[in-house]
Amino acid sequence: SQTIHQWPATLVQPVGSPLSLECTVEGTSNPNLYWYRQAAGRGLQLLFYSVGIGQISSEVPQNLSASRPQDRQFILSSKKLLLSDSGFYLCAWSRRGGQGTQYFGPGTRLLVL
Amino acid sequence: SQQGEEDPQALSIQEGENATMNCSYKTSINNLQWYRQNSGRGLVHLILIRSNEREKHSGRLRVTLDTSKKSSSLLITASRAADTASYFCATDVAVDRGSTLGRLYFGRGTQLTVWP
Numbered sequence: 001s002q003t004i005h006q007w008p009a010t011l012v013q014p015v016g017s018p019l020s021l022e023c024t025v026e027g028t029s030n031p032n033l034y035w036y037r038q039a040a041g042r043g044l045q046l047l048f049y050s051v052g053i054g055q056i057s058s059e060v061p062q063n064l065s066a067s068r069p070q071d072r073q074f075i076l077s078s079k080k081l082l083l084s085d086s087g088f089y090l091c092a093w094s095r096r097g098g099q100g101t102q103y104f105g106p107g108t109r110l111l112v113l
Numbered sequence: 114s115q116q117g118e119e120d121p122q123a124l125s126i127q128e129g130e131n132a133t134m135n136c137s138y139k140t141s142i143n144n145l146q147w148y149r150q151n152s153g154r155g156l157v158h159l160i161l162i163r164s165n166e167r168e169k170h171s172g173r174l175r176v177t178l179d180t181s182k183k184s185s186s187l188l189i190t191a192s193r194a195a196d197t198a199s200y201f202c203a204t205d206v207a208v209d210r211g212s213t214l215g216r217l218y219f220g221r222g223t224q225l226t227v228w229p
Contacts, residue, residue, distance in 0.1 A: 034216070043201065043221035044156075090155055099144055099163075100205040100217055104155035 002027035006091050006105035013112055019064075019078040021108050023091030026072065031093040033074040034102065035066055038088040050074060051096070086112045117145070117185075117202040117220035125226045132189040134223040136202030137182075143205040145178055146217065147187050150199045159187075159200075164207070194229045 003026045013019060025031050032051050036044040046059045048066035056066050063082060067075045074091060088109055092102040117138045126132055136145070144163045148156040162169045162178045162185065169176045175188040189196055203217040 041224075044219040046216060046219075049216050088153075092156075099161060101146060101158050101161055102156075102203075102217060103158065106155050107153070109153070 002093075002103065004091060004093055004103060004105040006089075006108055008108060009106065010109045011111070013081050013110065015083055015112055016080050019076070019081050019085070019110070021076040021089055021091075021110075023074040023076075023105055024072055025093045028072070028093070028095065030071060030096045032096060033068060034092040034094075035074065035076050036090040036092065038090060038107075040087075044090065047076070081112045083112050086110055117204050117218060119200070119202055119220045119223040121223060122221070123224045123226070125228065126192055127228050128192060128194055130192055130227075132192050132196070132225055132227070134187045134200050134202075134225070136185045136187070136220060138185075138202075138204045138218070139183065140204070141207040142180070143207045145176075145185050146203045146205070147174075147176060147185075148201045148203060148219075150201065150222070152198075156201065189225075192225075192227045194227050197225060197227050199224050 005024050034049045035047040037047055038044050048056055048058055050056050050068045053068050064078050088107050090107045091105040094102045117136045120135045142164050144161050146161045147159045149159050150156045160171045160176050162176050173190045178185045199222040201219050201222045203219045
């Protein structure tokens, strides 16, 4: 069976500090991978998605970046965090060529102070 | 925006009652999906309905799709306190020849509260 891991679960960082959130998927190959941000009580904002190693599409210009160094690893990064980067970050995967059903990780709660 | 929009934003009912949530969208779709999110957790896929389907059932869930009105509804029958969660619709937008963009467009969700 497939599983998706995200870490850390919670993170408190000062403004201006760097960020690295990691997401890994097990039990599948060549997945599509996604990073979302969810503000409190709001819907999901798609940040990045990837259809293969090194292939990243950015949805919203911001100070965040994403990388996919391995087939089942997706990393969200920032060089300098802003207060507005606080939120709940969700990673998801879907099957290549599937119907688009996405499977979500448990999320990372980021608080920038 | 191509996002789905759920209605109502919040719904509060008693256990045993039915809960109905609606979703509207703007573009042609390959399919529409409903997800559930418990507070502070990731989303969980509930059900998918294809653009050529009009109704689908899964346990206590019933989903309808009206592509002419670009709308869908999710009915939860005989609700339970454990159904308390946020519910999101998401659309797989159709591009040329029915292919997909490879991403979903999510709405802002309906917060359902079921009181025991």
